[in-house]
Structure formats: structure tokens, C-alpha cells
Amino acid sequence: MSFTSFILNNLLRQKVRTLLTVLGISMGITTVVALGAVIGGMKQTAAQILRAYDADFLVAQRGASDLTFSTVSAEEWAAVDERPDVKRTLGALLYVSRVAGNPYFVTVGLHAEDLAAAEPDVTEGALLSPGALDEIMLGAGAAGNLGAQVGETVSIDETAFRVVGIYRTNNLWANNGAYAPLEAVQLLAGKPDVVTVVYVEAADGSDPSEVAASIEGELKGLAAVENLSDYGEVDQGIRIVDALNLAISALAVGIGAIGVMNTMVMSVFERTREIGVLRAVGWSSQRILRMIVGEALFLCLIATVTGALLGVLLSRAVLLIPLVRSLLEPQYSVDIFVRALSVAVVVALVGAIYPVIRALRLTPMEALRHE
Amino acid sequence: MSDGYAIEAVGLDKTFEGGLIPALKGADLRVARGEFVAIVGPSGCGKSTLLHLIAALDKPDAGSLRVLGRDVAALKNLSNYRARDVGIVFQLHNLIPSLSAIDNVQVPMFEAGLTARRRRERAKELLGVVGMAGKELLRPTQLSGGERQRVAIARALANEPPVLLADEPTGNLDSEAGKLVLDLLDDMRRRRGLTIVMVTHDRDVAARADRIIRMLDGRVLPDPDERAATIARSAPPAD
Numbered sequence: 001m002s003f004t005s006f007i008l009n010n011l012l013r014q015k016v017r018t019l020l021t022v023l024g025i026s027m028g029i030t031t032v033v034a035l036g037a038v039i040g041g042m043k044q045t046a047a048q049i050l051r052a053y054d055a056d057f058l059v060a061q062r063g064a065s066d067l068t069f070s071t072v073s074a075e076e077w078a079a080v081d082e083r084p085d086v087k088r089t090l091g092a093l094l095y096v097s098r099v100a101g102n103p104y105f106v107t108v109g110l111h112a113e114d115l116a117a118a119e120p121d122v123t124e125g126a127l128l129s130p131g132a133l134d135e136i137m138l139g140a141g142a143a144g145n146l147g148a149q150v151g152e153t154v155s156i157d158e159t160a161f162r163v164v165g166i167y168r169t170n171n172l173w174a175n176n177g178a179y180a181p182l183e184a185v186q187l188l189a190g191k192p193d194v195v196t197v198v199y200v201e202a203a204d205g206s207d208p209s210e211v212a213a214s215i216e217g218e219l220k221g222l223a224a225v226e227n228l229s230d231y232g233e234v235d236q237g238i239r240i241v242d243a244l245n246l247a248i249s250a251l252a253v254g255i256g257a258i259g260v261m262n263t264m265v266m267s268v269f270e271r272t273r274e275i276g277v278l279r280a281v282g283w284s285s286q287r288i289l290r291m292i293v294g295e296a297l298f299l300c301l302i303a304t305v306t307g308a309l310l311g312v313l314l315s316r317a318v319l320l321i322p323l324v325r326s327l328l329e330p331q332y333s334v335d336i337f338v339r340a341l342s343v344a345v346v347v348a349l350v351g352a353i354y355p356v357i358r359a360l361r362l363t364p365m366e367a368l369r370h371e
Numbered sequence: 372m373s374d375g376y377a378i379e380a381v382g383l384d385k386t387f388e389g390g391l392i393p394a395l396k397g398a399d400l401r402v403a404r405g406e407f408v409a410i411v412g413p414s415g416c417g418k419s420t421l422l423h424l425i426a427a428l429d430k431p432d433a434g435s436l437r438v439l440g441r442d443v444a445a446l447k448n449l450s451n452y453r454a455r456d457v458g459i460v461f462q463l464h465n466l467i468p469s470l471s472a473i474d475n476v477q478v479p480m481f482e483a484g485l486t487a488r489r490r491r492e493r494a495k496e497l498l499g500v501v502g503m504a505g506k507e508l509l510r511p512t513q514l515s516g517g518e519r520q521r522v523a524i525a526r527a528l529a530n531e532p533p534v535l536l537a538d539e540p541t542g543n544l545d546s547e548a549g550k551l552v553l554d555l556l557d558d559m560r561r562r563r564g565l566t567i568v569m570v571t572h573d574r575d576v577a578a579r580a581d582r583i584i585r586m587l588d589g590r591v592l593p594d595p596d597e598r599a600a601t602i603a604r605s606a607p608p609a610d
Contacts, residue, residue: 001470001473001474001477001487001490001491002487003481006470006474006478006481009469009470009474010469012469013469273465274465274467277461277465277467278478279428279450279453280426280428280453280459281453281454281458281459281478281479281526281527281529282450282451282452282453282454282455282479282482282530283450283454283478283479283481283482284448284450284451284482285450287450287481287482363428363429364428364429364453365423365428365429368428368461368465
């Protein structure tokens with residue numbers, strides 16, 4: 001018999017209690033994994049928006065609750081575009097509406113010339129024609145969902161657009177959305193002369209970070225976003241879900257630790273006399289400590305495995321919701337599982353503290369006298 | 372004090388409940404190496420308390436206790452002492468119910484630094500010695516009272532301690548099973564040179580020992596038999 005099998009044997013003495021404790025901790029781990037995967041997907045979507053059109057950074061309204069609510073005026077766009085340290089800019093208006101079964105269909109309004117410069121991967125048809133207001137290019141996903149072909153007409157908010165081309169991209173929201181002329185989308189959105197974001201490419205020889213900082217200093221209402229860590233400046237939602245994730249993880253630790261503590265306290269209490277016998281036959285305090293912490297760790301490690309599996313299943317189930325499916329693809333990074341494991345280890349250690357103290361506080365004789 | 376004694380206690384005091392309940396009042400005890408002694412006395416006379424102090428399960432309030440020539444109070448690692456120097460058998464076997472007989476015997480061996488294979492081999496060998504061959508995989512609930520006590524004796528001998536302490540080892544057994552356990556203790560003493568201290572309230576059981584030590588009101592009564600001293604003087608020096 002190994003020490004590990006001794007620990008497992010102790011856990012199996014109260015199978016139902018062990019199972020219920022594992023299930024309880026698993027719920028917390030499930031939440032951490034599922035939420036982590038969904039938030040990872042959201043961040044990937046944000047990263048795709050950030051890195052679109054090969055820009056160095058994007059500029060949007062500072063403090064916008066959601067990037068799609070950002071407004072950058074024509075004057076602000078012009079002020080950025082005319083800077084000597086800026087090589088080129090691309091203004092895009094993101095318009096979100098329900099199209100067919102997709103409640104989060106993103107139509108990106110931008111100048112035909114800018115779209116051409118961005119060189120999208122056109123699989124069928126052609127790019128938007130300069131000056132035309134009734135043309136639209138569909139992402140391959142959107143074309144499939146709508147069953148639309150080049151030459152056919154699709155309606156967005158009762159405005160008819162002629163499909164001139166279909167493009168393919170790894171960018172999920174763009175693949176499930178469309179490109180249309182900026183002026184047409186401004187009309188659709190009722191936002192004349194504004195764009196949502198301005199993508200900026202710094203001039204040759206200019207440091208993009210310095211250019212971004214300079215724009216922020218000059219145009220106080222705007223924020224320049226170079227990487228994901230800055231993304232919260234223009235999308236409070238990312239910050240909120242990050243905070244939510246942290247809070248839920250902390251809650252999972254708290255609830256899990258109480259569950260483990262409860263189980264371990266009961267287990268140690270029931271085995272007080274037995275612990276006295278172990279001390280009497282020569283077990284050191286360290287070995288008693290290792291036994292209790294080992295039991296708590298085993299509980300939590302089993303819960304990590306089951307919780308992680310349930311978390312993956314849950315995050316896949318979330319994709320059954322069309323809104324979610326059109327916006328993000330859950331990301332299962334190693335980081336999420338490391339976080340889940342860390343939560344489990346913290347839960348085990350915190351949950352074992354009191355039972356260990358209780359077990360070691362008693363002298364062998366006090367433990368042996370326990371009825 | 373002489374190192375010829377396996378156990379030498381002088382003036383041991385022990386009280387409980389903050390001094391309200393005196394258990395030992397200056398108890399003296401000398402047990403020679405290889406001797407089998409029985410401590411007898413009425414309930415509450417302190418005989419179990421004395422045994423527990425020797426097992427280092429509790430600490431005396433006053434007095435000195437030397438076991439195998441070492442001052443127990445000065446030992447830095449009591450766990451090591453309990454694991455290697457003294458084995459203890461309780462009135463209730465105190466086996467772990469979810470473990471088989473062979474696994475129960477292995478429990479003290481975790482502290483001995485043996486491999487899992489060696490632990491298993493030694494446990495099997497010990498169970499054979501106590502007459503439990505073929506019942507290694509049975510759990511305590513599948514064993515009779517006498518068999519459980521024999522497993523408990525095997526567990527007490529797991530790390531081959533030179534001193535075996537037995538607290539009413541036959542107290543819960545019928546006379547036949549009790550006799551088998553006593554035969555086993557006697558056999559262990561003769562074959563392994565064990566020093567055995569057995570607490571009992573049964574005079575017939577005590578009669579199996581080399582010497583009977585009587586206790587009353589927390590004290591060891593004067594021993595008219597000086598054999599212990601004689602044995603101590605003639606015993607070989609400690610290893």
C-alpha cells in the first residue's frame with residue numbers, strides 16, 4: 001500500500017460525501033473554465049477588430065461602453081488623417097442589426113478605395129465600386145446563412161443592397177457580416193458624418209506608440225488602442241467581463257474552500273481517534289498534515305478534471321445561441337486550465353487549513369480519548 | 372540510573388483537568404531488558420497512564436523517564452521514538468476499518484523509509500508470525516476479536532521495536548482468544564527478546580508475566596521481588 005492509496009482509501013470511505021464535495025467544487029471549476037473560454041473568445045474577437053486592415057492601432061471614442069457605440073466625427077478623423085506622422089487612415093462604421101436569423105449582423109461601412117487597399121480575400125464577384133451606394137459584399141459565413149449569391153439582393157433594415165462579391169476571412173464577426181459603402185451605412189445607422197473607429201498606419205520612420213500617444217494628447221475625446229490591454233479604453237464591456245471573471249473565480253474559491261473545509265472537518269472529526277492511533281504508532285505531524293492536505297488536493301484535482309470537462313461542454317452549449325455563435329468562438333487556452341487548476345489548489349489548501357490545525361492541536365492521548 | 376534497564380521511571384507525577392485529577396503520584400518503575408512485566412491494580416490507579424507516558428503519548432508533570440537508556444523528555448523526535456522504539460497494543464484493537472489486515476500492519480512502516488514492496492513483504496511475514504497467514508486481505512470487520520488483536524500486535528511490531536506496550540490486550544476477548552494472544556506475546560518475548568509491559572486488571576492474565584507490578588492510588592507498590600534488579604545487572608549492554 002502506498003501513501004497515495006492510503007489517502008484515496010480515506011476518501012472512498014465516505015463515497016457519497018466525497019462525490020457531493022467533488023460536484024460542488026466542480027461547479028466552481030466549470031464556471032471558471034466556461035467563462036474563461038467565452039471571455040477568451042470575446043478577446044479574440046476584440047483582437048481581430050484591433051488588428052484588421054493591417055493597421056498599427058485604432059482610434060475610437062474614449063470611455064465608450066461598447067466599441068459599436070463609439071463615434072468619431074469627420075473632423076476628428078480628418079485631424080488624424082492629416083497628421084504628418086500618419087501614413088494612411090481607414091474609417092469604419094460598424095452597424096449592428098438583425099439580418100435574417102442573425103441578431104448581431106455587423107455591417108462595416110467604409111470607403112470602397114479603403115476596402116480595396118485592405119485587399120480582402122474575394123472568393124466570388126468583385127469589390128465595392130467607388131461611388132455606388134447600393135452594393136454590398138458578404139462574408140462567406142453570412143452568404144451561407146442568408147443563402148445569398150453574387151447578383152442577388154439582400155435587405156438590411158428594409159434597405160436593399162445588391163451583392164457584388166463574397167469574401168472569406170478568419171475574422172468571425174466579419175465572416176458573418178458584410179462590407180457596404182460608408183455613406184450608405186451612415187444613412188442606415190442614422191449617423192451622418194461619423195465613423196466608429198479609425199484605423200491608423202503610422203508614417204514610415206514614425207514610432208506607432210508615439211503617434212498614438214500624440215493623437216490621444218491632441219484629441220482628448222479619443223483613445224488610441226494598440227493592443228488588447230488598452231482595449232478597455234474604448235470598450236468597457238471587456239473590462240466588465242474581466243472583472244466578472246475575477247469575481248466569479250474568487251467566489252468559486254470561496255465556496256469551494258468552504259465545501260472542502262466542511263468535508264475535511266467532518267472527516268477529521270470522525271477520525272479523531274484514528275488520528276490518535278496514527279500518532280501513537282509513530283506518524284509525525286508532517287505526515288498527518290500531508291494526509292489531510294493530500295485528501296483535500298485529491299478532492300480538488302478530481303473536481304478540476306470533471307469541472308474542466310463540464311466547462312468545455314457548457315461553453316460549446318453556449319454556441320447554440322445564434323447571437324453568441326455569430327460573435328465569438330470559445331478559446332480553450334492552456335491559461336484557462338492552469339487558472340482552473342490554480343483555483344482548485346488554492347481551494348484545497350485553504351480548505352485544509354482548519355482541519356489540519358484541529359488534527360495537530362490534539363495530543364495523541366487527547367485524540368485517543370475522543371469518542 | 373543504569374542503562375541495563377529497558378525502562379526506568381522515577382517519581383513520575385501526572386494530573387488531569389488542570390491538576391484536579393491526580394493519576395500518578397511519584398510512580399517508580401524499573402523493567403529489565405527482555406523482561407515481561409504485568410502492571411495490575413484497580414481501575415483508576417494510574418496503570419494505563421503510566422503505560423501512556425512510556426509510549427510518549429502524554430508527558431509527565433514531574434519525574435524522570437528513561438527508555439532504552441534515553442531520557443524521553445529530552446527526545447527531540449517523539450514520532451521517531453513511537454515508530455521505532457516502542458510498539459503499543461490497545462484494549463480495543465484500533466485498526467483502520469477500511470484497510471485490510473496487511474495494510475493495517477503497514478501503517479506504522481510509512482515512517483520507516485521502506486519501499487512499498489518491502490513494507491508489504493514485512494507485513495505479510497509479521498501476519499504469519501502472529502498466526503494470521505491466509506487472512507491478509509480480510510478487513511477488521513471480517514475478523515474475530517482475537518484475530519483483530521493479533522493483527523494489532525503485528526502492527527505494533529511493524530518497525531521491530533525493542534519494547535512492546537500492551538494496554539489490556541485481552542480485555543475484550545474471551546478466555547480462549549485471550550490465551551492465544553498471551554501465548555503470542557510470550558512467544559514474541561522469547562523469540563525476539565522483546566521487553567513487554569502489559570497492563571491488566573486480570574490476575575490470571577498477569578500471572579503469565581515474569582513479574583507482577585502492583586499499583587494503587589497513582590503509586591507503584593514496593594516490589595518484594597528484586598529479580599528485576601538482578602536481571603538488569605546481568606543483562607548485556609545496550610546496542
